[in-house]
Amino acid sequence: MESENLSKVFLRLVNIMDELREKCPWDRKQTIQTLRTLSIEELYELTDAIISEDWPGIKEELGDLFLHLLFYARIAKEQNRFSLEDVLQGISEKLIARHPHIYGDVTVDSEEDVKQNWEKLKLLEGKKSVLSGVPASLPAVVKAIRLQEKSRQVGFEWNNSHEVWVKVEEEKKELEEAVLAGDRDQIEEEFGDLMFSMINYARFLSIDAETALERTNRKFIYRFMKMEEVVGLSGKKMMDLSLSELDSIWNRVKKQKTAD
Numbered sequence: 001m002e003s004e005n006l007s008k009v010f011l012r013l014v015n016i017m018d019e020l021r022e023k024c025p026w027d028r029k030q031t032i033q034t035l036r037t038l039s040i041e042e043l044y045e046l047t048d049a050i051i052s053e054d055w056p057g058i059k060e061e062l063g064d065l066f067l068h069l070l071f072y073a074r075i076a077k078e079q080n081r082f083s084l085e086d087v088l089q090g091i092s093e094k095l096i097a098r099h100p101h102i103y104g105d106v107t108v109d110s111e112e113d114v115k116q117n118w119e120k121l122k123l124l125e126g127k128k129s130v131l132s133g134v135p136a137s138l139p140a141v142v143k144a145i146r147l148q149e150k151s152r153q154v155g156f157e158w159n160n161s162h163e164v165w166v167k168v169e170e171e172k173k174e175l176e177e178a179v180l181a182g183d184r185d186q187i188e189e190e191f192g193d194l195m196f197s198m199i200n201y202a203r204f205l206s207i208d209a210e211t212a213l214e215r216t217n218r219k220f221i222y223r224f225m226k227m228e229e230v231v232g233l234s235g236k237k238m239m240d241l242s243l244s245e246l247d248s249i250w251n252r253v254k255k256q257k258t259a260d
Contacts, residue, residue: 130153231246
């Protein structure tokens with residue numbers, strides 16, 4: 001009964017998408033290129049809701065993303081590229097093929113076994129590299145995380161967090177040497193190496209570096225705006241205060257409860 005209702009609700013959305021494409025001037029005008037930036041925006045709105053654990057927001061943003069997915073499939077059908085059925089069938093077949101421990105006779109003992117099998121199967125399917133599935137346009141921090149996770153599946157991995165921290169210290173020293181030398185290109189390279197190593201260390205601590213940085217961003221925004229509020233109530237302006245005065249207000253704000 002539940003699956004029947006789910007089918008009806010899904011088909012209702014598909015039909016609404018079809019009607020909008022046929023009858024709404026804005027929807028008729030859209031292409032995969034004009035939708036691309038809107039889809040990226042919707043995805044970021046979903047990630048914002050996830051970080052905040054805003055479940056009503058997550059529900060709403062998932063709906064927006066569903067609409068975009070149907071939109072792309074509808075445009076593809078119009079251009080005789082593929083249909084929505086092709087998309088759904090394709091992902092179903094991929095999932096079955098990539099999970100032989102569920103739909104076949106392969107035995108796995110852990111989550112890591114599943115990940116390693118996944119990468120091996122992708123190579124058998126014709127992928128030239130385990131890194132080929134990492135999108136070039138990913139934000140740099142997210143891309144670093146994915147590259148490290150991918151390389152890990154073929155054994156290119158440190159043994160423990162201590163070894164990673166030694167690498168962090170090594171990269172930090174190389175950055176300091178580059179700064180002393182004054183070579184800006186080298187400084188940028190070594191700074192990147194240090195960030196990559198720190199992201200790797202976060203992974204060994206079971207911390208998502210992107211999420212951790214975003215939490216810090218939000219904390220900074222909250223505290224800075226509170227500092228602006230305090231300064232405003234005093235009848236002064238931020239630029240009229242010295243750094244030590246601003247720092248004193250910042251420290252007072254830090255002691256207050258911060259909203260993540």
